Amino acid sequence: MLPLLVANLARRQLLQGLGGLFVLPLVGACFREPPLAVASHVWPGYELMFLAREEGWLDEAPIRFLETRSATESLAALKEGRVQAAALTLDEVLRGRADGLPLTIILVFDISAGADVVLSRPDIQTPAQLKGRRIGVETSALGALMLARTLAYAGLSKADVTVVPVTPDQHIEAWQAGKVDTLITYEPIASKLLRSGAHHLLDSRAFPETIFDVLAVRSDAAVNHKKALKMLVAGHFRGLEHLRRNPQDAAYRLAERLGLPGDQALNAFRGLSLPALSENRYLLDGHGSLQVAAKEITQLLRADGLLDKTDDLNGLVSNAYLPPPSE
Incomplete structure:
Protein backbone atom coordinates (compact mmCIF):
# COMPACT_ATOMS: atom_id res chain seq x y z
CA MET A 1 0.00 0.00 0.00
CA GLY A 114 -10.22 9.60 0.53
CA ALA A 115 -9.71 13.24 -0.51
CA ASP A 116 -12.86 13.17 -2.69
CA VAL A 117 -16.05 12.67 -0.68
CA VAL A 118 -19.75 11.91 -1.18
CA LEU A 119 -21.95 13.45 1.52
CA SER A 120 -25.65 12.82 2.05
CA ARG A 121 -28.58 13.82 4.22
CA PRO A 122 -28.83 11.74 7.40
CA ASP A 123 -31.72 9.69 6.01
CA ILE A 124 -29.47 8.35 3.23
CA GLN A 125 -27.30 5.78 4.98
CA THR A 126 -26.30 3.55 2.04
CA PRO A 127 -25.35 4.29 -1.58
CA ALA A 128 -28.36 2.29 -2.83
CA GLN A 129 -30.63 4.86 -1.14
CA LEU A 130 -29.47 7.48 -3.64
CA LYS A 131 -32.16 6.27 -6.01
CA GLY A 132 -34.61 9.05 -6.75
CA ARG A 133 -32.52 11.67 -4.96
CA ARG A 134 -30.78 14.87 -6.11
CA ILE A 135 -27.00 14.65 -6.42
CA GLY A 136 -25.01 17.87 -6.56
CA VAL A 137 -21.79 17.68 -8.55
CA GLU A 138 -19.34 19.98 -10.31
CA THR A 139 -19.66 20.05 -14.12
CA SER A 140 -16.17 18.85 -15.00
CA ALA A 141 -14.33 15.72 -16.03
CA LEU A 142 -13.48 15.08 -12.38
CA GLY A 143 -17.09 15.61 -11.28
CA ALA A 144 -18.39 13.28 -14.00
CA LEU A 145 -15.85 10.67 -13.03
CA MET A 146 -16.79 10.79 -9.34
CA LEU A 147 -20.50 10.66 -10.21
CA ALA A 148 -20.04 7.67 -12.53
CA ARG A 149 -18.01 5.80 -9.92
CA THR A 150 -20.53 6.59 -7.17
CA LEU A 151 -23.50 5.40 -9.21
CA ALA A 152 -21.68 2.24 -10.27
CA TYR A 153 -20.80 1.56 -6.63
CA ALA A 154 -24.49 2.00 -5.72
CA GLY A 155 -25.69 -0.19 -8.59
CA LEU A 156 -27.57 2.74 -10.14
CA SER A 157 -27.56 4.69 -13.40
CA LYS A 158 -27.97 8.41 -14.13
CA ALA A 159 -31.61 7.71 -14.96
CA ASP A 160 -32.14 6.71 -11.32
CA VAL A 161 -31.11 10.09 -9.90
CA THR A 162 -31.42 13.81 -10.57
CA VAL A 163 -28.05 15.41 -11.29
CA VAL A 164 -27.77 19.01 -10.05
CA PRO A 165 -24.79 20.97 -11.47
CA VAL A 166 -23.12 22.89 -8.63
CA THR A 167 -19.84 24.79 -8.87
CA PRO A 168 -17.44 24.33 -5.91
CA ASP A 169 -18.05 27.85 -4.62
CA GLN A 170 -21.78 27.02 -4.42
CA HIS A 171 -21.49 23.67 -2.60
CA ILE A 172 -22.20 24.99 0.89
CA GLU A 173 -25.02 27.29 -0.24
CA ALA A 174 -26.67 24.52 -2.29
CA TRP A 175 -26.53 22.20 0.72
CA GLN A 176 -27.82 24.73 3.22
CA ALA A 177 -30.61 25.81 0.87
CA GLY A 178 -31.78 22.21 0.50
CA LYS A 179 -31.15 22.12 -3.24
CA VAL A 180 -29.43 18.73 -3.10
CA ASP A 181 -29.79 15.52 -1.10
CA THR A 182 -26.26 14.33 -1.81
CA LEU A 183 -23.12 16.27 -2.67
CA ILE A 184 -19.89 15.16 -4.32
CA THR A 185 -17.28 17.46 -2.82
CA TYR A 186 -13.86 17.72 -1.14
CA GLU A 187 -12.08 19.34 1.78
CA PRO A 188 -12.45 21.76 3.49
CA ILE A 189 -16.08 21.91 2.35
CA ALA A 190 -16.69 18.33 3.45
CA SER A 191 -15.54 18.97 7.03
CA LYS A 192 -17.74 22.06 7.32
CA LEU A 193 -20.82 20.16 6.14
CA LEU A 194 -20.06 17.15 8.31
CA ARG A 195 -19.94 19.45 11.33
CA SER A 196 -23.37 20.75 10.35
CA GLY A 197 -24.89 17.28 10.27
CA ALA A 198 -24.12 15.81 6.84
CA HIS A 199 -23.51 12.07 6.58
CA HIS A 200 -20.26 10.70 5.15
CA LEU A 201 -21.62 8.25 2.57
CA LEU A 202 -18.39 7.19 0.87
CA ASP A 203 -15.15 8.57 -0.53
CA SER A 204 -12.51 7.83 -3.14
CA ARG A 205 -11.13 4.94 -1.06
CA ALA A 206 -14.11 3.00 -2.44
CA PHE A 207 -12.63 3.23 -5.96
CA PRO A 208 -8.85 3.36 -5.56
CA GLU A 209 -6.39 4.37 -8.28
CA ASP A 304 -20.87 10.64 -20.15
CA GLY A 305 -20.33 12.63 -23.36
CA LEU A 306 -17.18 14.34 -22.06
CA LEU A 307 -14.91 12.84 -24.71
CA ASP A 308 -15.68 13.00 -28.42
CA LYS A 309 -13.41 10.13 -29.36
CA THR A 310 -11.64 7.16 -27.86
CA ASP A 311 -7.97 7.66 -26.98
CA ASP A 312 -5.66 4.85 -28.11
CA LEU A 313 -3.42 5.94 -25.19
CA ASN A 314 -0.26 5.67 -27.28
CA GLY A 315 2.40 7.89 -25.74
CA LEU A 316 0.27 8.63 -22.69
CA VAL A 317 2.99 7.82 -20.15
CA SER A 318 6.77 7.92 -20.02
CA ASN A 319 9.19 7.07 -17.24
CA ALA A 320 12.14 8.49 -19.19
CA TYR A 321 12.27 11.64 -17.03
CA LEU A 322 12.41 9.87 -13.67
CA PRO A 323 15.72 9.88 -11.78
CA PRO A 324 17.68 6.60 -12.01
CA PRO A 325 16.91 4.13 -9.18
CA SER A 326 20.10 4.99 -7.33
CA GLU A 327 19.06 8.61 -6.77
Whole structure:
Protein backbone atom coordinates (compact mmCIF):
# COMPACT_ATOMS: atom_id res chain seq x y z
CA MET A 1 0.00 0.00 0.00
CA LEU A 2 1.29 3.45 -0.83
CA PRO A 3 1.96 5.64 2.22
CA LEU A 4 -0.80 8.05 3.11
CA LEU A 5 -0.24 11.63 4.06
CA VAL A 6 -3.11 13.70 5.13
CA ALA A 7 -6.07 17.20 2.49
CA ASN A 8 -7.77 19.80 4.42
CA LEU A 9 -7.84 21.93 1.31
CA ALA A 10 -10.48 22.12 -1.39
CA ARG A 11 -9.50 19.58 -4.02
CA ARG A 12 -8.92 22.26 -6.58
CA GLN A 13 -8.99 25.25 -4.20
CA LEU A 14 -7.35 28.36 -5.57
CA LEU A 15 -5.03 30.84 -3.91
CA GLN A 16 -6.48 34.23 -4.80
CA GLY A 17 -4.32 36.69 -6.66
CA LEU A 18 -1.82 34.22 -8.10
CA GLY A 19 -3.34 33.74 -11.55
CA GLY A 20 -1.04 34.48 -14.45
CA LEU A 21 2.07 35.06 -12.33
CA PHE A 22 5.32 33.87 -13.93
CA VAL A 23 8.35 33.23 -11.74
CA LEU A 24 11.76 32.57 -13.34
CA PRO A 25 14.79 31.59 -11.27
CA LEU A 26 18.35 32.72 -11.90
CA VAL A 27 20.02 30.28 -14.29
CA GLY A 28 23.64 29.50 -15.05
CA ALA A 29 24.82 30.55 -18.48
CA CYS A 30 25.89 26.99 -19.29
CA PHE A 31 22.29 25.75 -19.55
CA ARG A 32 21.59 25.54 -23.28
CA GLU A 33 17.89 24.62 -23.33
CA PRO A 34 15.17 27.25 -23.79
CA PRO A 35 13.13 28.11 -20.67
CA LEU A 36 10.61 25.48 -19.60
CA ALA A 37 7.23 26.96 -18.61
CA VAL A 38 5.06 24.94 -16.20
CA ALA A 39 1.46 25.77 -15.26
CA SER A 40 0.08 24.84 -11.85
CA HIS A 41 -2.61 25.95 -9.43
CA VAL A 42 -2.38 25.54 -5.67
CA TRP A 43 -2.96 21.92 -4.64
CA PRO A 44 -1.04 19.96 -1.97
CA GLY A 45 0.26 17.31 -4.32
CA TYR A 46 1.81 19.93 -6.60
CA GLU A 47 3.48 21.94 -3.87
CA LEU A 48 6.70 19.92 -3.65
CA MET A 49 7.71 21.44 -7.00
CA PHE A 50 7.42 24.86 -5.40
CA LEU A 51 9.30 23.70 -2.32
CA ALA A 52 12.11 22.66 -4.67
CA ARG A 53 12.00 26.12 -6.24
CA GLU A 54 12.07 27.91 -2.90
CA GLU A 55 14.96 25.78 -1.63
CA GLY A 56 17.02 26.59 -4.73
CA TRP A 57 17.06 23.01 -6.00
CA LEU A 58 15.91 24.17 -9.45
CA ASP A 59 18.20 27.19 -9.77
CA GLU A 60 20.40 25.54 -12.38
CA ALA A 61 17.47 24.98 -14.74
CA PRO A 62 15.58 27.62 -16.75
CA ILE A 63 12.20 26.71 -15.28
CA ARG A 64 9.43 29.24 -14.83
CA PHE A 65 6.07 28.61 -13.20
CA LEU A 66 2.78 30.03 -14.43
CA GLU A 67 0.71 30.03 -11.26
CA THR A 68 -2.91 29.68 -12.37
CA ARG A 69 -6.28 29.73 -10.62
CA SER A 70 -7.48 26.34 -11.85
CA ALA A 71 -6.67 23.26 -13.89
CA THR A 72 -8.91 24.64 -16.63
CA GLU A 73 -6.66 27.68 -16.83
CA SER A 74 -3.55 25.48 -16.88
CA LEU A 75 -4.99 23.37 -19.69
CA ALA A 76 -5.79 26.53 -21.66
CA ALA A 77 -2.19 27.69 -21.24
CA LEU A 78 -1.03 24.40 -22.73
CA LYS A 79 -3.39 24.74 -25.68
CA GLU A 80 -2.25 28.30 -26.33
CA GLY A 81 1.41 27.32 -26.19
CA ARG A 82 2.19 29.58 -23.22
CA VAL A 83 3.56 26.61 -21.26
CA GLN A 84 5.05 23.26 -22.19
CA ALA A 85 3.95 21.34 -19.08
CA ALA A 86 1.16 21.48 -16.50
CA ALA A 87 -0.02 19.87 -13.28
CA LEU A 88 -3.41 18.26 -14.02
CA THR A 89 -5.60 15.31 -13.13
CA LEU A 90 -5.52 12.24 -15.36
CA ASP A 91 -9.03 12.87 -16.64
CA GLU A 92 -8.06 16.42 -17.62
CA VAL A 93 -5.07 15.08 -19.52
CA LEU A 94 -7.37 12.72 -21.41
CA ARG A 95 -9.70 15.58 -22.30
CA GLY A 96 -6.74 17.64 -23.51
CA ARG A 97 -5.56 14.76 -25.70
CA ALA A 98 -9.08 14.41 -27.10
CA ASP A 99 -8.88 18.08 -28.11
CA GLY A 100 -5.70 17.38 -30.05
CA LEU A 101 -3.04 18.20 -27.46
CA PRO A 102 -0.11 15.76 -27.62
CA LEU A 103 0.26 15.23 -23.86
CA THR A 104 2.47 12.72 -22.08
CA ILE A 105 2.47 12.07 -18.33
CA ILE A 106 5.97 12.02 -16.83
CA LEU A 107 5.22 12.12 -13.08
CA VAL A 108 2.43 11.08 -10.71
CA PHE A 109 2.18 13.61 -7.88
CA ASP A 110 -0.57 11.91 -5.88
CA ILE A 111 -3.50 9.51 -5.92
CA SER A 112 -6.78 10.32 -4.20
CA ALA A 113 -7.38 7.91 -1.32
CA GLY A 114 -10.22 9.60 0.53
CA ALA A 115 -9.71 13.24 -0.51
CA ASP A 116 -12.86 13.17 -2.69
CA VAL A 117 -16.05 12.67 -0.68
CA VAL A 118 -19.75 11.91 -1.18
CA LEU A 119 -21.95 13.45 1.52
CA SER A 120 -25.65 12.82 2.05
CA ARG A 121 -28.58 13.82 4.22
CA PRO A 122 -28.83 11.74 7.40
CA ASP A 123 -31.72 9.69 6.01
CA ILE A 124 -29.47 8.35 3.23
CA GLN A 125 -27.30 5.78 4.98
CA THR A 126 -26.30 3.55 2.04
CA PRO A 127 -25.35 4.29 -1.58
CA ALA A 128 -28.36 2.29 -2.83
CA GLN A 129 -30.63 4.86 -1.14
CA LEU A 130 -29.47 7.48 -3.64
CA LYS A 131 -32.16 6.27 -6.01
CA GLY A 132 -34.61 9.05 -6.75
CA ARG A 133 -32.52 11.67 -4.96
CA ARG A 134 -30.78 14.87 -6.11
CA ILE A 135 -27.00 14.65 -6.42
CA GLY A 136 -25.01 17.87 -6.56
CA VAL A 137 -21.79 17.68 -8.55
CA GLU A 138 -19.34 19.98 -10.31
CA THR A 139 -19.66 20.05 -14.12
CA SER A 140 -16.17 18.85 -15.00
CA ALA A 141 -14.33 15.72 -16.03
CA LEU A 142 -13.48 15.08 -12.38
CA GLY A 143 -17.09 15.61 -11.28
CA ALA A 144 -18.39 13.28 -14.00
CA LEU A 145 -15.85 10.67 -13.03
CA MET A 146 -16.79 10.79 -9.34
CA LEU A 147 -20.50 10.66 -10.21
CA ALA A 148 -20.04 7.67 -12.53
CA ARG A 149 -18.01 5.80 -9.92
CA THR A 150 -20.53 6.59 -7.17
CA LEU A 151 -23.50 5.40 -9.21
CA ALA A 152 -21.68 2.24 -10.27
CA TYR A 153 -20.80 1.56 -6.63
CA ALA A 154 -24.49 2.00 -5.72
CA GLY A 155 -25.69 -0.19 -8.59
CA LEU A 156 -27.57 2.74 -10.14
CA SER A 157 -27.56 4.69 -13.40
CA LYS A 158 -27.97 8.41 -14.13
CA ALA A 159 -31.61 7.71 -14.96
CA ASP A 160 -32.14 6.71 -11.32
CA VAL A 161 -31.11 10.09 -9.90
CA THR A 162 -31.42 13.81 -10.57
CA VAL A 163 -28.05 15.41 -11.29
CA VAL A 164 -27.77 19.01 -10.05
CA PRO A 165 -24.79 20.97 -11.47
CA VAL A 166 -23.12 22.89 -8.63
CA THR A 167 -19.84 24.79 -8.87
CA PRO A 168 -17.44 24.33 -5.91
CA ASP A 169 -18.05 27.85 -4.62
CA GLN A 170 -21.78 27.02 -4.42
CA HIS A 171 -21.49 23.67 -2.60
CA ILE A 172 -22.20 24.99 0.89
CA GLU A 173 -25.02 27.29 -0.24
CA ALA A 174 -26.67 24.52 -2.29
CA TRP A 175 -26.53 22.20 0.72
CA GLN A 176 -27.82 24.73 3.22
CA ALA A 177 -30.61 25.81 0.87
CA GLY A 178 -31.78 22.21 0.50
CA LYS A 179 -31.15 22.12 -3.24
CA VAL A 180 -29.43 18.73 -3.10
CA ASP A 181 -29.79 15.52 -1.10
CA THR A 182 -26.26 14.33 -1.81
CA LEU A 183 -23.12 16.27 -2.67
CA ILE A 184 -19.89 15.16 -4.32
CA THR A 185 -17.28 17.46 -2.82
CA TYR A 186 -13.86 17.72 -1.14
CA GLU A 187 -12.08 19.34 1.78
CA PRO A 188 -12.45 21.76 3.49
CA ILE A 189 -16.08 21.91 2.35
CA ALA A 190 -16.69 18.33 3.45
CA SER A 191 -15.54 18.97 7.03
CA LYS A 192 -17.74 22.06 7.32
CA LEU A 193 -20.82 20.16 6.14
CA LEU A 194 -20.06 17.15 8.31
CA ARG A 195 -19.94 19.45 11.33
CA SER A 196 -23.37 20.75 10.35
CA GLY A 197 -24.89 17.28 10.27
CA ALA A 198 -24.12 15.81 6.84
CA HIS A 199 -23.51 12.07 6.58
CA HIS A 200 -20.26 10.70 5.15
CA LEU A 201 -21.62 8.25 2.57
CA LEU A 202 -18.39 7.19 0.87
CA ASP A 203 -15.15 8.57 -0.53
CA SER A 204 -12.51 7.83 -3.14
CA ARG A 205 -11.13 4.94 -1.06
CA ALA A 206 -14.11 3.00 -2.44
CA PHE A 207 -12.63 3.23 -5.96
CA PRO A 208 -8.85 3.36 -5.56
CA GLU A 209 -6.39 4.37 -8.28
CA THR A 210 -8.99 6.38 -10.16
CA ILE A 211 -8.10 10.02 -9.46
CA PHE A 212 -4.47 10.77 -10.25
CA ASP A 213 -2.73 14.15 -10.13
CA VAL A 214 0.06 14.20 -12.69
CA LEU A 215 2.64 16.31 -14.49
CA ALA A 216 1.88 16.33 -18.20
CA VAL A 217 4.16 17.70 -20.90
CA ARG A 218 3.51 18.52 -24.54
CA SER A 219 5.34 15.71 -26.32
CA ASP A 220 6.04 18.00 -29.26
CA ALA A 221 8.00 20.31 -26.93
CA ALA A 222 9.59 17.80 -24.56
CA VAL A 223 12.56 17.16 -26.85
CA ASN A 224 13.76 20.73 -26.28
CA HIS A 225 13.43 20.55 -22.49
CA LYS A 226 14.76 17.13 -21.49
CA LYS A 227 17.26 18.34 -18.91
CA ALA A 228 14.90 20.85 -17.30
CA LEU A 229 12.09 18.28 -17.10
CA LYS A 230 14.41 15.77 -15.43
CA MET A 231 15.54 18.41 -12.93
CA LEU A 232 11.94 19.39 -12.18
CA VAL A 233 10.93 15.77 -11.55
CA ALA A 234 14.02 15.19 -9.41
CA GLY A 235 13.17 18.35 -7.45
CA HIS A 236 9.72 16.96 -6.67
CA PHE A 237 11.19 13.75 -5.27
CA ARG A 238 13.74 15.68 -3.24
CA GLY A 239 10.86 17.67 -1.76
CA LEU A 240 8.93 14.45 -1.07
CA GLU A 241 11.93 12.99 0.75
CA HIS A 242 12.21 16.15 2.85
CA LEU A 243 8.50 15.99 3.67
CA ARG A 244 8.86 12.41 4.89
CA ARG A 245 12.10 12.90 6.81
CA ASN A 246 11.26 16.26 8.36
CA PRO A 247 7.50 16.79 8.05
CA GLN A 248 7.24 19.70 10.49
CA ASP A 249 9.94 21.72 8.77
CA ALA A 250 8.44 20.97 5.35
CA ALA A 251 4.98 21.91 6.61
CA TYR A 252 6.09 25.38 7.66
CA ARG A 253 7.84 25.89 4.33
CA LEU A 254 4.69 24.86 2.43
CA ALA A 255 2.23 26.76 4.64
CA GLU A 256 2.31 30.14 2.92
CA ARG A 257 1.39 28.84 -0.53
CA LEU A 258 -1.26 26.56 0.95
CA GLY A 259 -2.74 29.50 2.84
CA LEU A 260 -2.61 27.64 6.15
CA PRO A 261 -0.89 28.14 9.51
CA GLY A 262 2.34 26.19 9.70
CA ASP A 263 1.00 23.82 12.36
CA GLN A 264 -1.93 22.89 10.09
CA ALA A 265 -0.14 22.51 6.76
CA LEU A 266 0.40 18.76 7.12
CA ASN A 267 -3.39 18.35 7.30
CA ALA A 268 -3.46 19.58 3.71
CA PHE A 269 -2.35 16.10 2.60
CA ARG A 270 -5.17 14.08 4.17
CA GLY A 271 -6.60 11.49 1.83
CA LEU A 272 -3.67 11.65 -0.60
CA SER A 273 -1.17 8.94 -1.41
CA LEU A 274 2.16 10.38 -2.59
CA PRO A 275 3.93 7.77 -4.75
CA ALA A 276 7.68 7.51 -4.26
CA LEU A 277 10.12 7.04 -7.13
CA SER A 278 9.70 3.26 -7.18
CA GLU A 279 5.89 3.54 -7.34
CA ASN A 280 6.17 6.15 -10.09
CA ARG A 281 8.36 3.81 -12.12
CA TYR A 282 5.61 1.18 -11.91
CA LEU A 283 2.75 3.62 -12.53
CA LEU A 284 4.46 5.09 -15.62
CA ASP A 285 5.24 1.76 -17.19
CA GLY A 286 3.36 1.39 -20.46
CA HIS A 287 1.45 -1.52 -18.96
CA GLY A 288 1.17 -0.18 -15.40
CA SER A 289 -1.87 0.74 -13.34
CA LEU A 290 -2.02 4.30 -14.65
CA GLN A 291 -2.45 3.01 -18.20
CA VAL A 292 -5.16 0.62 -17.00
CA ALA A 293 -6.95 3.41 -15.13
CA ALA A 294 -6.72 5.69 -18.17
CA LYS A 295 -8.49 3.09 -20.32
CA GLU A 296 -11.33 2.77 -17.80
CA ILE A 297 -11.62 6.54 -17.34
CA THR A 298 -11.72 7.07 -21.11
CA GLN A 299 -14.68 4.72 -21.34
CA LEU A 300 -16.45 6.51 -18.47
CA LEU A 301 -15.91 9.97 -19.96
CA ARG A 302 -17.03 8.74 -23.40
CA ALA A 303 -20.22 7.32 -21.91
CA ASP A 304 -20.87 10.64 -20.15
CA GLY A 305 -20.33 12.63 -23.36
CA LEU A 306 -17.18 14.34 -22.06
CA LEU A 307 -14.91 12.84 -24.71
CA ASP A 308 -15.68 13.00 -28.42
CA LYS A 309 -13.41 10.13 -29.36
CA THR A 310 -11.64 7.16 -27.86
CA ASP A 311 -7.97 7.66 -26.98
CA ASP A 312 -5.66 4.85 -28.11
CA LEU A 313 -3.42 5.94 -25.19
CA ASN A 314 -0.26 5.67 -27.28
CA GLY A 315 2.40 7.89 -25.74
CA LEU A 316 0.27 8.63 -22.69
CA VAL A 317 2.99 7.82 -20.15
CA SER A 318 6.77 7.92 -20.02
CA ASN A 319 9.19 7.07 -17.24
CA ALA A 320 12.14 8.49 -19.19
CA TYR A 321 12.27 11.64 -17.03
CA LEU A 322 12.41 9.87 -13.67
CA PRO A 323 15.72 9.88 -11.78
CA PRO A 324 17.68 6.60 -12.01
CA PRO A 325 16.91 4.13 -9.18
CA SER A 326 20.10 4.99 -7.33
CA GLU A 327 19.06 8.61 -6.77
